Amino acid sequence: MKQIANWALDVAAMRGATYADARIVSQRSRALTTKNGKVGSASDSESTGMSVRVLADGAWGFAASEDLSRSGVQATAARAVEIGLASAQVKQQDVRLAPEKPVTAEWTTLHIIDPFSISVEQNIVLLLSIDSELRAVAGITLAETNLNFNREEQWFVSSEGSDIHQTKYSAGAGYTAYAFAGNEIQKRSYPNSYGGQWQNKGYELIEDLKLLQNARRIAEEAVALHHADQCPEGTFDIILDSSQLGLQIHESIGHPIELDRVLGMEANFAGTSFLTLDKLRTLRYGSELVNVVADARQEHGPGLGTFGFDDEGVPAQCTPIIANGLFTGYLSSRETAHTIDENRSGGTMRAEGWNRLPMIRMTNISLLPGEKPLTLEQLIASTDHGVLMQTNRSWSIDDKRYNFQFGCEIGWEIKNGKRLRMIKNPSYSGITTEFWNSLDAICSRDEWTLWGTPNCGKGQPQQVMGTGHGAAPSRFRNIKVGSAYKGS
Amino acid sequence: MLTKDQAGDIFDRIRKLSIADEVEVVFSGGRFSLTRFANNVIHQNVEDENHVVSVRTVFAGRTARATTNKFDNESLRRVVESSEALAKVQHPDPDLLSMPDSRDAEGTADQSASQVPSRYFPETAAITPQLRADGVKKIVEVANKHKLATAGIFSSSESVEGIFNSRDLSKWHTQTLAEVSITMLAADSSGWQKANSPNVTNLDPNALAEIAARKAIDSAHPKEIPAGKYTVILEPAAVLDIVGFMFWDYSGMAILDQRSFLTGRIGSKLFGGNITVWDDVTHPLQTGCPFDGEGMRRQIVPLVEDGIIERVVYARATAERMRRSEQRDKVGPIAPTGHGFALPNEMGEMPVNIVFATPRDPQTLAQMIASTERGVLVTRLWYIREVDPYEKIVTGMTRDGSFLVQDGRLRQGVRNFRFNQSVIHMLSSVEAMSVPVRSCGEESFDMVVPAMKIRDFNFTEVTKF
Numbered sequence: 001m002k003q004i005a006n007w008a009l010d011v012a013a014m015r016g017a018t019y020a021d022a023r024i025v026s027q028r029s030r031a032l033t034t035k036n037g038k039v040g041s042a043s044d045s046e047s048t049g050m051s052v053r054v055l056a057d058g059a060w061g062f063a064a065s066e067d068l069s070r071s072g073v074q075a076t077a078a079r080a081v082e083i084g085l086a087s088a089q090v091k092q093q094d095v096r097l098a099p100e101k102p103v104t105a106e107w108t109t110l111h112i113i114d115p116f117s118i119s120v121e122q123n124i125v126l127l128l129s130i131d132s133e134l135r136a137v138a139g140i141t142l143a144e145t146n147l148n149f150n151r152e153e154q155w156f157v158s159s160e161g162s163d164i165h166q167t168k169y170s171a172g173a174g175y176t177a178y179a180f181a182g183n184e185i186q187k188r189s190y191p192n193s194y195g196g197q198w199q200n201k202g203y204e205l206i207e208d209l210k211l212l213q214n215a216r217r218i219a220e221e222a223v224a225l226h227h228a229d230q231c232p233e234g235t236f237d238i239i240l241d242s243s244q245l246g247l248q249i250h251e252s253i254g255h256p257i258e259l260d261r262v263l264g265m266e267a268n269f270a271g272t273s274f275l276t277l278d279k280l281r282t283l284r285y286g287s288e289l290v291n292v293v294a295d296a297r298q299e300h301g302p303g304l305g306t307f308g309f310d311d312e313g314v315p316a317q318c319t320p321i322i323a324n325g326l327f328t329g330y331l332s333s334r335e336t337a338h339t340i341d342e343n344r345s346g347g348t349m350r351a352e353g354w355n356r357l358p359m360i361r362m363t364n365i366s367l368l369p370g371e372k373p374l375t376l377e378q379l380i381a382s383t384d385h386g387v388l389m390q391t392n393r394s395w396s397i398d399d400k401r402y403n404f405q406f407g408c409e410i411g412w413e414i415k416n417g418k419r420l421r422m423i424k425n426p427s428y429s430g431i432t433t434e435f436w437n438s439l440d441a442i443c444s445r446d447e448w449t450l451w452g453t454p455n456c457g458k459g460q461p462q463q464v465m466g467t468g469h470g471a472a473p474s475r476f477r478n479i480k481v482g483s484a485y486k487g488s
Numbered sequence: 489m490l491t492k493d494q495a496g497d498i499f500d501r502i503r504k505l506s507i508a509d510e511v512e513v514v515f516s517g518g519r520f521s522l523t524r525f526a527n528n529v530i531h532q533n534v535e536d537e538n539h540v541v542s543v544r545t546v547f548a549g550r551t552a553r554a555t556t557n558k559f560d561n562e563s564l565r566r567v568v569e570s571s572e573a574l575a576k577v578q579h580p581d582p583d584l585l586s587m588p589d590s591r592d593a594e595g596t597a598d599q600s601a602s603q604v605p606s607r608y609f610p611e612t613a614a615i616t617p618q619l620r621a622d623g624v625k626k627i628v629e630v631a632n633k634h635k636l637a638t639a640g641i642f643s644s645s646e647s648v649e650g651i652f653n654s655r656d657l658s659k660w661h662t663q664t665l666a667e668v669s670i671t672m673l674a675a676d677s678s679g680w681q682k683a684n685s686p687n688v689t690n691l692d693p694n695a696l697a698e699i700a701a702r703k704a705i706d707s708a709h710p711k712e713i714p715a716g717k718y719t720v721i722l723e724p725a726a727v728l729d730i731v732g733f734m735f736w737d738y739s740g741m742a743i744l745d746q747r748s749f750l751t752g753r754i755g756s757k758l759f760g761g762n763i764t765v766w767d768d769v770t771h772p773l774q775t776g777c778p779f780d781g782e783g784m785r786r787q788i789v790p791l792v793e794d795g796i797i798e799r800v801v802y803a804r805a806t807a808e809r810m811r812r813s814e815q816r817d818k819v820g821p822i823a824p825t826g827h828g829f830a831l832p833n834e835m836g837e838m839p840v841n842i843v844f845a846t847p848r849d850p851q852t853l854a855q856m857i858a859s860t861e862r863g864v865l866v867t868r869l870w871y872i873r874e875v876d877p878y879e880k881i882v883t884g885m886t887r888d889g890s891f892l893v894q895d896g897r898l899r900q901g902v903r904n905f906r907f908n909q910s911v912i913h914m915l916s917s918v919e920a921m922s923v924p925v926r927s928c929g930e931e932s933f934d935m936v937v938p939a940m941k942i943r944d945f946n947f948t949e950v951t952k953f
């Protein structure tokens with residue numbers, strides 16, 4: 001593969017590129033779903049191809065093709081240079097890349113069991129067993145389950161001499177029980193909504209999730225929601241479970257810290273960011289308890305944002321994003337690092353596959369757990385009056401990432417330190433910095449989970465990327481609750 | 489680009505490799521190019537070419553799919569083996585039908601007069617990086633003229649979709665598409681426009697840039713007005729953004745699953761009497777393929793007639809299931825309509841060529857503004873998500889040009905709102921509509937929709953810009 005990639009680098013140099021990199025990527029995925037006692041879909045997919053990214057006359061060109069023959073690769077490289085030269089027709093200054101030492105490296109996701117080594121029969125038996133548990137509860141009208149496995153092998157070479165071979169595995173699993181009655185559809189999901197839990201792991205993730213053991217409870221909760229009271233509207237203290245908090249981090253910290261958004265590069269689609277450059281090391285993003293990192297290193301855990309090297313060949317790093325409430329860092333690339341006076345990329349450039357351009361993506365953006373021992377039950381016990389919200393149902397945030405609104409699948413009213421009653425259709429809303437400054441308690445490490453968000457969309461053409469978000473249940477004071485149903 | 493003859497050859501090789509009872513091969517792919525600009529420079533510029541072959545095999549009621557983008561003999565052998573291995577370990581599906589032959593695929597409705605026009609335009613296929621750069625240069629010139637920053641895309645593509653099966657069905661569709669999307673940014677405001685067409689000569693980047701610039705300039709220094717219920721005038725892209733969230737529910741499978749807001753409501757008057765909606769792949773402003781994931785011809789389907797929910801669309805197997813279900817007498821006509829997804833899947837089908845009927849008394853945007861005492865003009869919506877699946881309440885934000893309308897005139901830009909709005913209530917509160925146009929946004933698929941003037945639109949919060 002290295003030889004094939006080098007054909008591209010040679011042609012790019014010959015055509016006048018001042019920088020070039022080539023990525024050959026081979027992806028394999030398996031998706032299995034069930035619905036109401038039947039297999040919903042069963043599919044395997046493979047895709048292999050190569051992309052060439054060049055700087056020509058100081059501007060970017062990118063071309064990709066499935067054709068890995070010598071002539072095909074050479075044509076792709078020549079096309080990338082042609083595109084770069086066209087880009088240079090509308091430039092103001094040449095692209096500057098932060099220096100990066102070339103490396104030769106091998107890296108593979110830490111995993112115990114290759115997920116593709118587990119038979120499809122075994123997987124289907126698991127999913128249908130869960131389905132059966134869910135539908136054993138009277139009132140469940142729809143049960144859906146899913147299992148997903150991915151393997152991505154990449155060869156990266158650059159004109160600066162990097163030569164990196166990296167193999168990543170990821171797995172995901174989850175299920176949802178729906179209950180339709182009267183004029184209402186309620187649902188509960190496990191371990192998370194919209195595809196469950198995903199990590200860069202092998203099949204051991206599936207074994208760890210205790211999927212079957214939780215199915216009956218989840219189905220019973222979905223039915224019970226029909227008899228629960230509507231979430232009240234007003235200002236309350238809220239406690240978010242770790243999965244919902246993971247998505248809150250994703251939307252209101254992860255996206256605004258993307259430096260390409262900050263610099264206006266995403267203005268037409270994903271939007272910009274309220275985190276203008278003057279706010280670096282001056283903005284009080286959250287309360288003193290808020291410590292957030294962007295950590296792609298293996299030692300942070302098996303998040304979907306864990307890797308050895310990014311897709312520009314920059315090693316995985318840990319960047320402090322918020323330190324004791326102060327905003328301290330952005331997600332950057334080789335092209336953007338200089339705009340924040342950094343002499344090195346933060347190593348966050350990733351592409352969805354062989355035919356997409358690497359762009360700044362969240363790695364594992366995690367809220368560090370509280371240092372003092374604190375369980376969820378202890379946090380509830382120390383809350384006078386509030387609402388505990390669990391498992392995301394809807395999410396929305398404006399294009400500068402100020403105003404957000406989240407809905408959850410289930411809520412619990414807390415009074416005098418106890419769960420008083422189940423609440424349906426819970427929602428909360430707010431302004432990002434006001435929200436994070438209202439945080440007054442974070443549970444400790446034992447309650448911390450590194451959640452995977454497999455479906456983060458960004459870019460034109462749009463790319464879908466997996467990101468990681470570590471969080472422990474946390475409490476926020478005086479939050480607007482229930483406005484999703486206000487006036488509807 | 490892969491041709492139908494080449495695909496036919498690949499299908500023949502696959503058929504020889506397979507021992508399955510039935511074999512279906514779906515082809516898709518093409519060449520896609522996109523020039524992206526921001527801060528008045530081209531900052532990304534990409535092109536890729538890829539074709540995919542997706543093989544579905546069937547053994548005695550068991551089916552599965554495997555996909556590859558490699559067409560050499562070894563890769564085809566592997567993809568057939570993968571599909572067959574997956575299929576053999578499935579449980580038999582009593583609802584699985586035999587693959588359609590070419591006669592089955594025509595369907596039962598008499599729509600022989602309705603043909604899909606050619607959607608392949610050589611002038612679009614011939615667009616080069618240099619031509620896209622020239623287009624971007626013109627957009628940047630408009631931005632510079634108005635002292636604005638611009639960001640957006642100019643893309644072009646040529647693509648194929650095809651399906652062959654072992655019952656001698658073969659269908660093939662080629663299409664081109666060019667698209668321009670432009671955001672103009674001022675210090676505290678922005679404007680946006682987007683358009684696409686199979687024929688690039690239908691696009692006028694310069695005119696789009698001028699409209700986007702005007703919106704950015706006119707909405708400068710946006711004023712905060714309180715959240716609450718307002719008369720709104722939604723431009724077509726904003727209508728598309730929000731109504732798109734209901735069309736997943738116009739599906740027989742969604743009714744069977746009881747996840748559709750139309751469950752128990754087909755045949756009832758759910759919207760205002762001025763709302764009529766069709767799914768029509770043949771409409772001259774539509775794009776897309778005239779057959780579905782099994783090769784069934786897409787039929788023209790009336791979904792809403794004078795506010796009454798007429799019917800939903802069906803894949804073949806969904807129609808069979810519905811005919812046997814307890815709901816069969818409450819769902820209107822039941823027949824395959826050519827809207828199924830490629831099998832196997834759990835979603836069934838959905839309409840994807842939405843056309844709103846022209847109202848009896850269409851009004852221009854200017855007329856809608858002139859007749860509004862106090863309201864908000866909305867250019868575009870953003871980040872829409874479903875809050876309540878049965879009442880069809882959705883939340884989202886306004887974006888890139890929201891204006892206060894007072895005493896029949898646009899007064900000034902306003903800060904962006906969050907809305908929590910039932911789509912059912914919204915389509916029951918439409919006071920005026922324009923002639924429908926082809927529209928595209930980011931929150932939903934392209935449609936032919938009008939601008940709408942709507943009373944009591946529910947804004948619940950205001951953001952900081």
